[in-house]
Amino acid sequence: MCTMAFGKSPCEKRRLNSRSVWLFMLFFWCLNDIVSGQIRYAIPEELKKGSLIGNVAQDLGLDVQRLRSGRARIVTRQSIQYTELKTDKGVLVVNEKIDREQICGDVTPCSFSFEVILENPMELHRVTVEIIDINDNSPTFRKNEIKFEISESATLGSRFLLASAEDADVGSNGLQKYILTTNDIFALKQHSSPDGRKYAEMILQKPLDRESEPRISLKLIAVDGGAPPRSGTVNIDITVLDANDNPPIFNQSLYKATVFENASKGTYITTVNASDADSGSDGLITYRFSNMKEQLADVFNLDDRTGTITLLGQVDYEKDKKYEIMIEAMDQGGLTDSSKVLIEIVDVNDNAPVINVMSFSSPVPEDSPSGTTVAIINVIDADSEQNGQIICTTDSILPFKIKSTLTNYYALVTDSIFDREVVPEYNITIRATDSGSPSLSSTTKLRLRISDVNDNAPVFDTISYVAHVIENNSPGVSIFSVKAEDADWSQNARISYFLEETQINGSPTSSYVSINTETGAIHAVRSFDYEQIKQLQLVVKAQDGGSPPLCTNATVKVLIQDQNDNPPQVLYPVQTGGSLVAEMVPRSVDVGYLVTKVVAVDVDSGQNAWLSYKLQKATDRALFEVGLQNGEIRTIRQVTDKDAVKQRLTVIVEDNGQPSRSATVIVNVAVADSFPEVLSEFTDFTQDKEYNDNLTFYLVLALAVVSFLFITCLVVIISVKIYRWRQSRVMYHSNLPVIPYYPPRYSDTLGTGTLQHVYNYEVCRTTDSRKSDCKFGGAGSQNVLIMDPSSTGTMQRIQSEKSILDEPDSPLEVGLIM
Numbered sequence: 001m002c003t004m005a006f007g008k009s010p011c012e013k014r015r016l017n018s019r020s021v022w023l024f025m026l027f028f029w030c031l032n033d034i035v036s037g038q039i040r041y042a043i044p045e046e047l048k049k050g051s052l053i054g055n056v057a058q059d060l061g062l063d064v065q066r067l068r069s070g071r072a073r074i075v076t077r078q079s080i081q082y083t084e085l086k087t088d089k090g091v092l093v094v095n096e097k098i099d100r101e102q103i104c105g106d107v108t109p110c111s112f113s114f115e116v117i118l119e120n121p122m123e124l125h126r127v128t129v130e131i132i133d134i135n136d137n138s139p140t141f142r143k144n145e146i147k148f149e150i151s152e153s154a155t156l157g158s159r160f161l162l163a164s165a166e167d168a169d170v171g172s173n174g175l176q177k178y179i180l181t182t183n184d185i186f187a188l189k190q191h192s193s194p195d196g197r198k199y200a201e202m203i204l205q206k207p208l209d210r211e212s213e214p215r216i217s218l219k220l221i222a223v224d225g226g227a228p229p230r231s232g233t234v235n236i237d238i239t240v241l242d243a244n245d246n247p248p249i250f251n252q253s254l255y256k257a258t259v260f261e262n263a264s265k266g267t268y269i270t271t272v273n274a275s276d277a278d279s280g281s282d283g284l285i286t287y288r289f290s291n292m293k294e295q296l297a298d299v300f301n302l303d304d305r306t307g308t309i310t311l312l313g314q315v316d317y318e319k320d321k322k323y324e325i326m327i328e329a330m331d332q333g334g335l336t337d338s339s340k341v342l343i344e345i346v347d348v349n350d351n352a353p354v355i356n357v358m359s360f361s362s363p364v365p366e367d368s369p370s371g372t373t374v375a376i377i378n379v380i381d382a383d384s385e386q387n388g389q390i391i392c393t394t395d396s397i398l399p400f401k402i403k404s405t406l407t408n409y410y411a412l413v414t415d416s417i418f419d420r421e422v423v424p425e426y427n428i429t430i431r432a433t434d435s436g437s438p439s440l441s442s443t444t445k446l447r448l449r450i451s452d453v454n455d456n457a458p459v460f461d462t463i464s465y466v467a468h469v470i471e472n473n474s475p476g477v478s479i480f481s482v483k484a485e486d487a488d489w490s491q492n493a494r495i496s497y498f499l500e501e502t503q504i505n506g507s508p509t510s511s512y513v514s515i516n517t518e519t520g521a522i523h524a525v526r527s528f529d530y531e532q533i534k535q536l537q538l539v540v541k542a543q544d545g546g547s548p549p550l551c552t553n554a555t556v557k558v559l560i561q562d563q564n565d566n567p568p569q570v571l572y573p574v575q576t577g578g579s580l581v582a583e584m585v586p587r588s589v590d591v592g593y594l595v596t597k598v599v600a601v602d603v604d605s606g607q608n609a610w611l612s613y614k615l616q617k618a619t620d621r622a623l624f625e626v627g628l629q630n631g632e633i634r635t636i637r638q639v640t641d642k643d644a645v646k647q648r649l650t651v652i653v654e655d656n657g658q659p660s661r662s663a664t665v666i667v668n669v670a671v672a673d674s675f676p677e678v679l680s681e682f683t684d685f686t687q688d689k690e691y692n693d694n695l696t697f698y699l700v701l702a703l704a705v706v707s708f709l710f711i712t713c714l715v716v717i718i719s720v721k722i723y724r725w726r727q728s729r730v731m732y733h734s735n736l737p738v739i740p741y742y743p744p745r746y747s748d749t750l751g752t753g754t755l756q757h758v759y760n761y762e763v764c765r766t767t768d769s770r771k772s773d774c775k776f777g778g779a780g781s782q783n784v785l786i787m788d789p790s791s792t793g794t795m796q797r798i799q800s801e802k803s804i805l806d807e808p809d810s811p812l813e814v815g816l817i818m
Contacts, residue, residue, distance in 0.1 A: 040111075041092070042130040045100040050093050053083060053129060056116060057090025060125055064090045070118030074127075078112060083129065085116065092127070100131040101168035108133070108170045135173040135226025139165040141234040142294060146220070148236065149334030152208040153243035159189075161328060161338045164199040164291040165222030165232050172225040179221040186218065193324060199291055202236075210240040239334070246277040247335035248285050255327075255341040260438040261315050269300070272307040274329035274337055281332040290328040290338060300325065300343075315345050346439035353381040353390050353432035355444045358409075363449035366420040374400070375412040375446060379432045387436030394430050402430070412446070420450040421487040454492040454546025458484040460554040467522070470561045471530040479513065479558055482520040484542035492546040495520075500539035500553070512536055513558070522556065530562040531603055564608040564657025570665045572599040582668040585647075587639040595624065598631035598665055600653040610656035616664065617650035624669070626651055633667060645672050 041054045056072075057064055066072075067087040074085050084095035104110030111130040117123070146163050167175040178200040180188035186202040193199065200220070216238040223231045250272065257270035276283040287307045289297070300323070301312040307327075315323075323343040330336045359376040381388040392402050392410045399416035412430065426448045433441035460482065467480030486493040497520040502509050513536065515522050522538070536558040543551040573596065583596045602609040613631040618624055623643060625636045633649065647669040654662040 038126040038128065040128040040130065042132055043098070044132045044134050045098050046134060046136055047094045047098060049095065049097065053092040053094060055090060056085060056092045056127070060116075062090070064088065066118070070120055070123065072116055072118045074114050075117055076114035078114075082112065083114065098131055100133050101137065103131065106170055133170050133173050135169055135224065135230060137168040138230035139167040139175045139222035139224055139232035141165050141222070141232055143234065145235045145237055148238045149241050150208060150238055151241045151243055151333045151335055152210040154204055154208060154247075154335060156204055156207065158204040158247065158335075160202040160204075160336065161290050161326065162200045162202060162220055162236070163234065164197065165234075166293065167222070167224050169224060169226070174224055175222055176225040177223050179223060181219045183216075183218060185216065195324065208240050210242060214240050216240065241334050246282070248274040248276045248329040248331050248337045250274045250329060250337055250339035253339055255339060256344070257309070257341065258344045258346050258439070259311060259315060260346050262438060263311050263315070265311060265313070267311040269309040269311060269343060270341060272309070272327050272329075272339060272341060274307070274339070276331045278331065278333070284332050285329050288328050288330070290326040292325060296323065296325070299323075302327065309341065321345055346437075351381060351387070351434070351436070352440040352442045353379050353434050355379050355430060355432050355442055357444065357446070360446060362447070363451035364414075364418070365453055366418040366450045367453045367455065368414060368418060370414055370416055372414045373411050374414060374448060377402075377410045377412060377430060379408055379410065381434045387434055389435040391433045391435065392430065393433070394428055398426055398428060400426075400428060418450050420452050420489070421456060423450065425449045452489040452492055454488055454544065454548075454550060456487040457550035458486045458495050458542035458544055458552045460484045460542060460552060463554050465554060465556045467556060467558045468561050469524065469528065469558060471528050471563045472565055473524050473527055475524060475526055477524050479522045479524055480556060481522065482540050482542075482554060482556065484520070484552065484554075486544050488544065488546065492544055494545035496543050496545070498541045498543065500541055502537075502539060504536055505533060509538060513538065515540065528560045530560045530605070531566070533560060535559050562605045562608055564604055564655060564659070564661060566603045567661035568600045568602045568611055568653040568655055568663045570598065570600045570653060570663050572597070573665065573667060575665055582670045584670045584672065585635070585639065586673050587641065587643070587671060588673065589635060589639060591635055591637055593635045595633040595635065595669055596667060597633065598626070598651050598653065598667065600631065600663060602655050604655065604657065608655055608657040612654050612656070614652050614654065615649065616652040619644060619647045619649070623647065624649055639671055643671050645670060647671055
């Protein structure tokens, strides 16, 4: 019979009444032990010395006399004998104060056993005493104050791990919940670890403002489940710091490590690592244990700078098979992050597993799907039972995992998609660990190569190139070279270059340039002319040798650079083999008088088209000068009677190219005040044969032509006055090319002499001077003499003395053609 008694004092009876239901259920369990020769008692802890535990004689079916004659005694392996057998009464009583927390710690249920031995005859009975926890311990915090330094830039939802309270009691008497004093800034969230330990976090639910509330004081209350409940309190002092907006972040939320129970002091366990995006002191991270039990502080050491965890004391596999430690990383701004480190204690074992690679596939295509089997591994351990149970693992950072197929057989399979261009091969470490005490393990390494798949198109240095080539280049000259790279390998990375067939000025691209398919060098097929085409827009395609091939396009803009291959062209005065143009200069003009202007153009561009004018030859170099930039011919001194009537100027027009090109123009100038004076030198302007015999004929013809032109001009002026909006133009339509020139209006800057008004004129000529047209405007002030060697007359424009119309001050210019 199994008896459960708790003494007979009133105090003890009151304790037992609250557990009567539990004891009733335990009674039936004890009946099973009686059958097997065992008895079990359940008593609350902290009973006084001498308190009754149970009637051993009655429960074992023995009388008191048998206990005495058999010299019944208690045999125990414990250093302290908590119970005493009263053989005179046959009862078991408390000998020493029983503290459940001291005997079992946080292990539940808590019990201790001993044997009752009787002699003559020999009998052995096992007695088990279960110690029932009472709420005799309050939750306590290791520190009286928890301090936080939190930046005001901390984001909403930021978590701050709070120190955990410890309660030596277990079950419902142990720690049940945490309470945070009421506030509108932080909320409390409670968690339970896998071992049942409770801890709490503060969650920021309202932005902090250091300027309005630099310090915050809260209280954290830990409450157990006793009746009545007990509690413990710790102050939370929060200092709000200025902005430090990046908290530390662990690269892993869980670190796993193993350590042998016979490892020596200083053994490396693992390294935790957190990073902080901030710089300077705000990015300096320190590590510390968080919520660590007091007894673990002497077992593990954490380097607060490197995050390395080493063994500081001794670990005991029989006492603790694993340790779960919270690590907190804090920067200098007070922001924190937490991670968990799981340290498993491995028991000693004398046989290491043997790994045999049965099948291994290498290389593996980079497009292999996830879950592809790479290797089949057989692991054998000579040990048995738990020491022979094998755990096969591989590096967690590699994209592989191991699956168990049959007993002692494992498959190494891929866990993600490969990319050969990122990682061309993997060194896989496979570890086989038995479950012995301590655990022994062996490793093998596999070198897995990844074979290439054509999954990368060629890539140009840039999508757009600009090349330059000088015009008049030699056909076949290299213009530019493009380069593309392909991240693939071997044939998949062999690149060929092609030109997309497009149209340039109506012609195919291949008629302008070609490309070397191997090197990407672009060559000119023809010689380019800047004046015809100024740039080429090419599309180059780079294609790899894969199957199917991949390609990429890039544009190449070829800019044709101008070369000084065109000389200047003189537009005015027009130089032909026919009539000669002579500019007439009165002798009374002042210094700086504008005689005429040489106008030239250059079809080149840039500095190759910058023109300069120089006086190369002159009948009298001291009389005329030519403007270097504008080509204006002006007098540089006063005209005298000694100056020759016929002046011949040779003007050279040069461009600014390297080397420069030039053109020469001859300007004839007649220095005279009257028409007869010009006629005396007329034959010298036109040709060398004698005209003296025909002079009279020419004079008569000239007067007739002048009279005709005077009447014609008079009619034209009257028409213009009537129709002011209409301007007459005389154009000769010829099939020959026409080079028009419309010079600006010029004025005598000195404003003296006989040329006091602005003059203008227009000349429209073809390459055939015999078909040229001339248009003369009114209000002219310069006489121009035009001579034709094949004709028998001359043409002179003379200044009218008085206007026929209502403009009496405006001179009238009359042109005479002979």
